[in-house]
Every structure is written in C-alpha cells, then in structure tokens.
Amino acid sequence: MSEQKKIKNLKSFSTTADRFEGANLLCPGCAHSIIVREVLNATNDDLVLSAATGCLEVSTAVYPYTSWDASWIHIGFENASTAVAGSEAMYKALKRKGRLPQPDRKPKFVAFGGDGASYDIGFQWISGTFERGHDIMYVTLDNEVYANTGGQSSGATPIGASTTTTPAGRVSYGQKRQKKDMMSIMAAHGSPYVAQVAPNKWKDMTKKIQKGFAAEGPVYINAMSACTTEWKFPAQDTIAVSDIAVDSLMFPLYEIIGGTELNITYRPKNIVPVRDYLALQGRYKHLFKPENEHIIKKLQDDVDAKWEYLQRREEARV
Amino acid sequence: MADKMDLNDVEVWDGNMAASQALRQVQVDVVSAYPITPSTPVVENYAQFLANGYVDGEYVMVESEHAAMSGCIGASASGGRVATATSSQGFALMVETLYQASGMRLPIILEVVNRAMASPLNVNGDHSDMYLGRDSGWIQLDTFSPQEVYDMSLCAFKVAEKHHIRLPAMVHQDGFISSHTAQNVTTLTDDEAYEFVGEFQPMNSMLDFEKPATYGTQTEESWHFEHKANQHNALMTAVIPEVEKTFAEFEAKTGRKYKIVEDYYMDDADVAIIAMGTTVETAKLTARIMRKEGKKVGVIGLRLFRPFPFERLKDVLKNVKAIGTLDRSSPNGTLGMLHNEISGVVIENPNIPVMTNYIYGLGGRDITVEHLKGIFAELLANAEAGKRLQPIQRFVNLRGPELSFFK
Numbered sequence: 052m053s054e055q056k057k058i059k060n061l062k063s064f065s066t067t068a069d070r071f072e073g074a075n076l077l078c079p080g081c082a083h084s085i086i087v088r089e090v091l092n093a094t095n096d097d098l099v100l101s102a103a104t105g106c107l108e109v110s111t112a113v114y115p116y117t118s119w120d121a122s123w124i125h126i127g128f129e130n131a132s133t134a135v136a137g138s139e140a141m142y143k144a145l146k147r148k149g150r151l152p153q154p155d156r157k158p159k160f161v162a163f164g165g166d167g168a169s170y171d172i173g174f175q176w177i178s179g180t181f182e183r184g185h186d187i188m189y190v191t192l193d194n195e196v197y198a199n200t201g202g203q204s205s206g207a208t209p210i211g212a213s214t215t216t217t218p219a220g221r222v223s224y225g226q227k228r229q230k231k232d233m234m235s236i237m238a239a240h241g242s243p244y245v246a247q248v249a250p251n252k253w254k255d256m257t258k259k260i261q262k263g264f265a266a267e268g269p270v271y272i273n274a275m276s277a278c279t280t281e282w283k284f285p286a287q288d289t290i291a292v293s294d295i296a297v298d299s300l301m302f303p304l305y306e307i308i309g310g311t312e313l314n315i316t317y318r319p320k321n322i323v324p325v326r327d328y329l330a331l332q333g334r335y336k337h338l339f340k341p342e343n344e345h346i347i348k349k350l351q352d353d354v355d356a357k358w359e360y361l362q363r364r365e366e367a368r369v
Numbered sequence: 370m371a372d373k374m375d376l377n378d379v380e381v382w383d384g385n386m387a388a389s390q391a392l393r394q395v396q397v398d399v400v401s402a403y404p405i406t407p408s409t410p411v412v413e414n415y416a417q418f419l420a421n422g423y424v425d426g427e428y429v430m431v432e433s434e435h436a437a438m439s440g441c442i443g444a445s446a447s448g449g450r451v452a453t454a455t456s457s458q459g460f461a462l463m464v465e466t467l468y469q470a471s472g473m474r475l476p477i478i479l480e481v482v483n484r485a486m487a488s489p490l491n492v493n494g495d496h497s498d499m500y501l502g503r504d505s506g507w508i509q510l511d512t513f514s515p516q517e518v519y520d521m522s523l524c525a526f527k528v529a530e531k532h533h534i535r536l537p538a539m540v541h542q543d544g545f546i547s548s549h550t551a552q553n554v555t556t557l558t559d560d561e562a563y564e565f566v567g568e569f570q571p572m573n574s575m576l577d578f579e580k581p582a583t584y585g586t587q588t589e590e591s592w593h594f595e596h597k598a599n600q601h602n603a604l605m606t607a608v609i610p611e612v613e614k615t616f617a618e619f620e621a622k623t624g625r626k627y628k629i630v631e632d633y634y635m636d637d638a639d640v641a642i643i644a645m646g647t648t649v650e651t652a653k654l655t656a657r658i659m660r661k662e663g664k665k666v667g668v669i670g671l672r673l674f675r676p677f678p679f680e681r682l683k684d685v686l687k688n689v690k691a692i693g694t695l696d697r698s699s700p701n702g703t704l705g706m707l708h709n710e711i712s713g714v715v716i717e718n719p720n721i722p723v724m725t726n727y728i729y730g731l732g733g734r735d736i737t738v739e740h741l742k743g744i745f746a747e748l749l750a751n752a753e754a755g756k757r758l759q760p761i762q763r764f765v766n767l768r769g770p771e772l773s774f775f776k
Contacts, residue, residue, distance in 0.1 A: 081573070095542060097578040098693070098694070099447070099575050099576065100441070108587065109587050111587075112583055112585075112586045112587055113586065113587045113588070114586040114587065114588040114591075114592050114596075115592070117586070119581075119583065120581065120585070121581050122581040122582050123575075123579070123581070123582075123584070124442075124443060124446050124576035124583075124584040124585055125468065125584070125585035125586070125587075126439055126442050126443070126469050126585055127439070127468065127469060129435070129437065130436065130439035130466070132588075133431065133440050133443060134439060134440075134441035134442060134443040135443060136440055137399065137401055137429070137439065137440035137442060137443025137444035137445075137446075137447070138441075138443040138444060138446065138447040138575055138576070139439060139443075140401065140427040140429045140440065140444055141443070141444040141445075141447035141448065141449045141451075141576065142400045142447065143427050143577055144398040144399055144425075144426045144444075145398065145447075145448065145449055145450060145576065146752060147423065147425060148398070148426075150449070151576060152448070152574060152576060152577040152578070152579070152580065153569075153577070155577055158578065175432060175436075176432070176433075176435075176436050176439065177489065178432070179431055179432030179433070179436055182432070183429065183430075183431070185615040229738060261440050262660050265584060272588045281657050344723070362488055
C-alpha cells in the first residue's frame with residue numbers, strides 16, 4: 052500500500068496543503084468542493100484526475116485559471132471514467148516500456164462526475180471501465196439533479212422532488228420514478244470496493260476513500276452532495292442538511308467489499324424522521340400539502356425497507 | 370520488449386492489414402478500440418500481434434466507439450503514441466470526441482475505413498463518414514490502395530506528432546474495395562518504419578507529476594474563439610509544409626512519391642475528374658485508355674483532404690476548361706461537398722472552367738471505366754461548347770429514371 056495521509060483531527064485536516072483550491076466558482080455552500088478536498092486529501096500520492104462536464108468542471112478550470120494542482124482532464128459529459136481509464140492504460144504501457152517521466156511514482160487515477168453524468172449519460176462508460184478492471188476510482192457527486200443546467204431531474208432524483216422537468220403542480224407531486232440504486236449496480240460489476248459517503252461524516256469518508264485507494268481495480272464512491280441551489284436551503288446549512296440526510300437514513304452510509312460483503316459504517320444514535328429531512332428543503336415543500344402526505348409516508352416506508360435490507364445483507368455476509 | 374516481425378519485401382495485404390502492420394511497426398503505446406465492419410480486422414490483426422508478442426503496448430477493448438476515442442484522448446494526454454480504427458456508424462458515434470481530441474491538440478491516429486451511413490443500413494464503402502469528419506479539426510489523408518494505406522499511416526504519425534503540429538490525423542481507405550482487397554504491398558522493415566516515424570516525444574503529459582497538465586478547460590466568449598482560431602491557424606499554416614516535407618523524406622527512403630494533390634495526365638488536360646478513394650485508380654485507368662484515343666483528359670486525386678490544399682489545386686486546375694467533381698456521399702439538399710469546395714478554388718483563377726457534379730457509388734454501388742468514360746465525354750463536350758450542356762448535378766449508375774438537379 053502506498054503512503055496515505057494520517058488525519059487525526061479537523062484542524063490538521065483543514066490546514067493540510069490542498070491540491071484543490073478554494074478559488075473556484077462553485078456556489079457558496081456547495082458540497083462538491085468539500086467532497087473533492089476530502090477525496091484528494093486522503094492520499095499524498097500523485098494524482099491524475101478527470102471531471103465530467105458539470106458544476107465541478109465549469110467552476111474549477113475556466114481558462115486561463117485552474118483550481119487543481121494536479122493533472123486534470125475534462126473531455127465531455129459522459130466519459131470522465133474512460134478519460135482516466137485511457138490515462139491509466141498509458142501509465143501501464145509506459146511503465147512496461149520504461150518511458151515514464153518519474154518511473155518510481157505510482158499515481159492515483161480519479162474521475163469525478165455528477166449524478167447525471169454517472170447515473171444517466173455516462174452510465175455505459177462507467178460500466179465498461181469497471182468491466183475492464185482499470186485501477187481507478189470513480190466518484191459520483193450525487194446532488195440528485197442536473198444542477199449545472201438549472202435543476203432537471205436525473206436518474207438519481209428521489210420520488211417527490213420538484214425539479215424543472217418534474218415540477219410539482221396542481222395535479223403532480225413532482226418526480227414519480229424511484230432513484231436508481233447505483234451502489235448495487237456497481238457492486239454487481241464485481242468492483243473490489245463500493246461505498247456511499249457523505250462529506251459531513253468526514254472520518255467515515257476519509258477511511259472509505261483510503262480503502263478505495265488501497266484496493267486494486269475500479270472503485271466506486273457515491274458521495275452525497277447537498278445542493279443549496281436546487282435542494283433549496285440556505286447556503287450556510289449544507290452540513291446541517293447533510294447531517295439530517297444521514298441521520299434520517301435517506302443517505303445510509305455503507306460499503307460493499309468485493310461485490311458482496313456489505314458493511315454499514317454509520318448507525319445514527321437517533322434516527323430522524325424522513326419528514327424532518329424533507330422539511331428543510333424547498334424541493335419537497337409541496338409534499339406537506341394534505342394531498343401529497345402519502346408521498347412522505349411512501350418515502351419513509353422506502354427508507355425503512357432499505358435500512359432493513361442493508362442490515363440483513365450485513366448480517367448475511369453474502 | 371516486443372518481438373520484431375520478418376516481413377517479405379513485398380507482402381500480399383488488404384488495406385486493413387496494411388493499417389494494422391503500420392500500427393504495429395510504429396509500436397503504438399495505447400490502442401483503445403471497438404469493432405465495426407469493415408474496419409474490424411484492423412484491430413483484430415492488432416490483437417493477434419499482441420497475442421503473439423509483436424506488440425507490448427496496452428490494447429483496451431472498450432464498449433463503444435465513443436469510448437474508444439475517449440480512451441484515446443485520456444491516453445494521448447498522458448504522453449504516448451495512440452491510435453484506433455473505425456467506420457461509418459462508429460465514426461458517427463465518435464464525432465463528439467473527434468472535436469475534443471483536436472481541440473486538445475492530441476496527435477491521435479484514426480484509421481477510417483470509409484462506409485455508408487444508415488438509414489438504410491449498409492456495410493459497403495462510400496464517403497459519408499469521411500465527410501462527416503471534415504469540420505472536426507483533424508488532418509485527413511486519403512488513400513486509393515492498400516500500399517497507400519500503409520505508407521500514409523506511417524506518414525500520419527510522423528506529421529501529427531510533431532510538436533508544432535500536435536493535431537490528430539485520419540487515414541482514410543475505401544471500405545471493402547481497399548480494406549478487403551489483397552494487393553501487393555512493398556514493406557519497410559520494422560526498424561526502418563520505426564526510425565522513419567521516430568520515437569514519440571511527449572509534451573504536456575499528464576503523467577509528468579513535476580509539471581501537471583490541464584486538458585479540456587472551459588472557455589466561453591472570452592477565449593473560445595482564440596483557441597479555435599489557433600487550431601485553424603495550425604491547420605492552415607503548419608500542416609501542408611510538414612506533410613510535404615514528410616512525403617519528401619518518405620520518397621528518399623522508399624522511392625514512393627506522394628503529393629498532397631495527386632494529378633495524372635494534367636499537364637495538357639482540357640478536362641479533369643476530381644475524386645477521392647479507389648475511384649481515383651479507376652479514373653486513372655480510364656484516362657489512360659482515353660488518352661490513347663487522343664482525348665485530353667486528366668485526373669485529380671485528393672491525397673490531403675484536410676487541411677484543404679487550396680493553392681495546389683488552384684495551380685493544377687488553372688488551364689482546364691471543364692471539371693467533373695465526383696462525390697461519393699449523398700449531398701442531401703445541396704451540391705456535393707467536393708463540388709462546392711473545388712468551385713471555391715477555380716473561381717480564383719482567370720479562366721473559370723465549366724463545373725459539373727456527379728453523385729456516385731453510394732453504399733458500395735460500382736463505378737466502372739464505362740461510367741467514367743461517359744463522364745469524361747460530357748466534360749469534353751462542355752469544354753468544347755464553352756458552357757454546361759447538362760444540369761450541374763447528376764446521379765451516376767442509379768436505378769430508375771435519370772436524376773439530375775440544378776438545371
């Protein structure tokens with residue numbers, strides 16, 4: 052295993068030199084930058100990074116500036132996975148041929164994409180990359196919506212959320228489709244390590260990222276990224292909303308090792324009702340009308356069922 | 370270390386094998402590819418070379434042509450030699466990434482085995498895919514035979530990878546007519562071919578951790594225009610001299626002479642057919658026959674399609690009285706692309722020739738010496754009359770009643 056950063060407390064963590072600078076154009080309160088910093092700070096190794104078209108990309112490499120102090124590539128919306136896979140292939144070729152500029156340094160290859168880029172348009176590219184077994188990490192910045200283009204629904208948008216393409220209205224409660232279960236899909240690829248993380252639970256997240264970096268092969272990370280703009284909460288509440296998200300189990304934190312071994316990594320001391328999570332966000336405001344109350348109940352039932360499933364999977368060890 | 374292959378001085382290769390062998394000889398570092406008829410054998414042959422130890426780069430078999438070029442982009446930005454192959458629908462799926470590859474100035478080589486575009490589905494050769502790539506910022510070299518596929522592939526690497534060029538290049542060949550027709554190909558030894566192209570010299574590699582590189586930034590109205598203009602400028606000013614220099618070096622090494630505009634019987638030609646692909650060979654044969662009958666006919670074959678060899682064409686066409694432009698792609702609502710582009714050249718000459726446009730060969734439909742004789746006869750009649758005697762655009766060897774437009 053290569054050298055990994057020891058993180059003892061938040062102070063040392065926050066004062067570590069950054070390879071992702073705060074000088075970027077992301078919205079105030081955007082969780083993307085917190086997630087990216089936590090991923091990059093989990094290693095001291097060299098990095099080759101890619102970003103899918105999206106909020107992160109348009110906000111961090113606007114010519115002639117960049118927020119990234121590492122090699123970085125953006126091709127398009129759908130192919131951030133294949134971009135680093137190509138780089139990883141070149142790394143292997145040049146290593147074999149003895150032509151690497153710094154032959155003793157082994158980089159980490161990390162791709163970032165939003166949920167639209169991952170669950171929807173880039174799904175095939177991710178699947179191909181994982182099937183081929185490239186030694187890379189793919190991180191989905193999951194804010195459950197096409198935020199960069201103004202809030203259209205994606206395959207990650209939960210039932211009941213009002214988006215610009217699934218707006219709540221007189222006869223609609225918003226998004227009607229179930230959120231895609233990317234964790235199970237990626238685990239089913241036989242990935243050595245798949246994990247769901249939240250930036251507010253930074254110790255849990257750092258541990259998982261380091262586990263992911265230590266694994267050989269394609270690693271998938273689904274990172275909850277609370278979106279002040281599209282979830283519609285005040286910019287200073289990102290961490291508060293994130294805390295309720297994990298404590299209500301809307302975003303359970305768990306990992307799947309080798310495609311089967313599931314571990315729950317965070318058990319809330321007090322499980323908060325889903326209703327309290329929804330109440331913090333403008334995108335769910337309409338659910339509190341009497342005619343939509345059944346959707347809140349459905350969301351709670353779904354969360355309960357999923358939590359039950361995760362616990363059973365964990366016990367079963369299969 | 371890859372094993373070397375002992376080649377005969379003359380091998381019997383089809384166009385696909387010629388392309389595969391060129392890729393092997395230059396020892397591409399990463400091939401990221403997806404199969405499609407008729408270019409599939411290019412990567413199949415390459416896989417066999419790998420399986421037998423003749424190649425020691427990475428061969429990444431991806432899940433689509435879009436991913437193939439995406440992988441090539443990531444690999445090329447990481448400082449090594451990169452190539453792939455495709456055709457038709459696969460080429461169309463790649464189009465988004467073609468622009469991204471050229472915009473990032475990555476010297477990727479793409480072997481394009483030209484094929485028709487659906488619908489209706491058709492696996493045979495025409496130039497619809499080639500035309501689809503013409504605005505994508507790539508260098509496009511065209512070939513008329515397997516020998517030329519081999520030679521142009523070697524030249525393409527040498528030109529594209531030069532640091533003042535750094536543009537991706539396509540090498541085109543006609544589906545089946547060139548790709549699946551075995552012919553004699555005079556070879557270079559592995560050492561000669563590798564030395565001719567030279568060792569890959571990385572620039573701005575993402576794997577140089579002392580100097581991290583950024584690829585594919587965001588530029589809005591502030592800088593986008595300058596980037597695109599810069600790329601156009603490189604295509605317009607740097608590529609043609611470099612291609613001509615490379616052709617001269619290639620001739621010195623092999624004795625085989627290439628020109629960015631190939632011209633046959635043009636010194637005193639009254640009329641000329643302008644074509645691309647294997648049709649150039651058929652037109653050459655037709656011209657040879659008609660020359661014996663005393664007809665002053667000539668043929669132009671576009672070797673370099675992008676950047677467009679405007680000055681050279683202007684010069685070679687300055688004395689012709691009538692030109693037939695042969696487009697092997699459906700113009701879908703206008704004149705053929707080649708026709709429009711050649712018209713834009715000859716209008717700069719003092720004597721503007723009579724221009725006619727022939728749409729032919731779609732989906733692999735044959736074009737024969739007899740068809741070409743007919744076209745030459747029409748051109749000669751136009752030249753003699755000093756004006757066009759038929760509609761501007763005609764369809765050649767089409768079933769049903771004659772189809773013509775722009776009367």
